[in-house]
Amino acid sequence: QQQVKQSPQSLIVQKGGIPIINCAYENTAFDYFPWYQQFPGKGPALLIAIRPDVSEKKEGRFTISFNKSAKQFSLHIMDSQPGDSATYFCAAQNAGGTSYGKLTFGQGTILTVHP
């Protein structure tokens, strides 16, 4: 019930490609969905986030698409660069729940962008 399932586990694209990372959730109480980027040896850093009343959100080269009925959301990285090579985590939060600070994370996607 609390899981967030993320795919693929790893992804390799060429520079300029558009990697897509997908996540699915079961708990309909989730109402805030952030994506985090993590470089080796660093903590996760917030990339972009969306609420379920919006179907798409774009910030720079990063776009989240959200399908509330399917309980799925995805991250698209436009014009990917070698510097985007990192591990990406989707997450979900029950903003109205009792554990407000609790994020439930997906398993992560290791993205490699070749020059």
Add this chain to the structure above:
Amino acid sequence: DAGVTQSPTHLIKTRGQQVTLRCSPISGHKSVSWYQQVLGQGPQFIFQYYEKEERGRGNFPDRFSARQFPNYSSELNVNALLLGDSALYLCASSLSLRGGNTIYFGEGSWLTVV
């Protein structure tokens, strides 16, 4: 501005020992959460504290405990360490308990249990 700071950055402990990890949240942030990240997995929620009170607990044994101080800094304690406790321990802070507030992570404390 300083982000979330954690100490120590790396440490090695022996099975059965106890460890204390420390965290200072971003200035003005009153909520601190702790996460455990095992290699190759996403972070798992351990605790959340707000105004020195525990506001949430994940599915971790009682060997794990935490507290928050009046200056909003926090400590995570783990007793009777097991090999499986080897992980990156992340502290996160946010402005308040309100859902949807950006949660900022520190760079973590790498714990190795041998």
